[in-house]
Amino acid sequence: MPKKLRAKRLIWGCVYTFLFRPTPRFACEGWRRFLLRCFGAKIGYGSRIAPTCFIWAPWNLTMGAYACLGDGVDCYTQSPISMGDYSTVSQRSFLCTASHDIRTLARPLISQPIRIENHAWVCAEAFVGPGVTIGEGAIIAARAVAIRDVAPWAIVGGNPARHISQRTLDPQA
Template identity: 55%
Template sequence: MTEQDAKLIDANSATSGASPQIRVGKDDCPSPHSLGNKFGRVVWGIAWLLLFRPSPRLCHGWRRLLLTCFGADIGRNVRIDPSVRIWAPWNLTLGDESAIGHHVDCYNVARITLGAHATVSQYSFLCTASHAVTDPHMRLISSPITIEDQAWVCADVFVGPGITIGTGGVAAARAVVTRDVPPWVIVAGHPATDLKRRVLSGPQEA
């Protein structure tokens, strides 16, 4: 619990004479999602189960087509593993030659954007939404995630709402990214902190 949360609880207790009550029932917390959003996710869930998930691993073009049909903005030669979970394809932008590895979870209540040649490795969780911990109804809050050109999210990384990983940045394996990653910087740890600069070796293309 943060100091701000503790102060809010103290203030609520002082005004009400009792601890504030969390109310997360359906009547207290109506869904923020429209009927159209819910229907679209049902249809997409069926398509994912029957057409996306069973597709052979090398059929990237087929999965690109399916995602495009559901509103995703897909660049050239994008590679997406069939086990990738995508909450809302219409909130997904993938740049040219970007890649998403197996069992990545894209919880894109808000938009997730990958730049050109960006990579998200296996078992990572891109989470654009959470709940307001100081709200008695724990309302849903969301903010987009941007992974810029040539950035790399390594295996089993958590990327939180509103995060931007700058051009060429790297989140090392199992990092918990709760703040923006500067361009060409490698971060690691829980929470992720700057480790060192990413310096490319060898000849570079023009």
């Protein structure tokens, strides 16, 4: 890892530990957004980030308006993670943009961005792997493992995640 990136990560680690993590859950939403923006994150109006959410590299995070990262969410932002408007990632989910190429003995690091589109929901303790796009309005069920793209308005679950159903677009249903 280049020295500049190490220094940036070290400074963010200190800011996270002493200024981000210990903040009260509801009283300091704006403060947490401010800290993330200071480190290059693009945070939309009204977005909520729980104090227990860990963001590896805030400069690789983009959140639309009213997007939400819940308690204990782990954002391994080796590559960019983008969240659309009104998207939600629920408690203890893991958004992982990097892994190792297991086909070679050297196991080089590979990374690809994650995209969570408008109105999508990643439910509790789900895993989203590198390069995955979660389509508009899609739902990743609790504890599901999404390693492939998810179609818009689909509901997927299991390991690996498989199509379960389609969401209705009727707001009265």
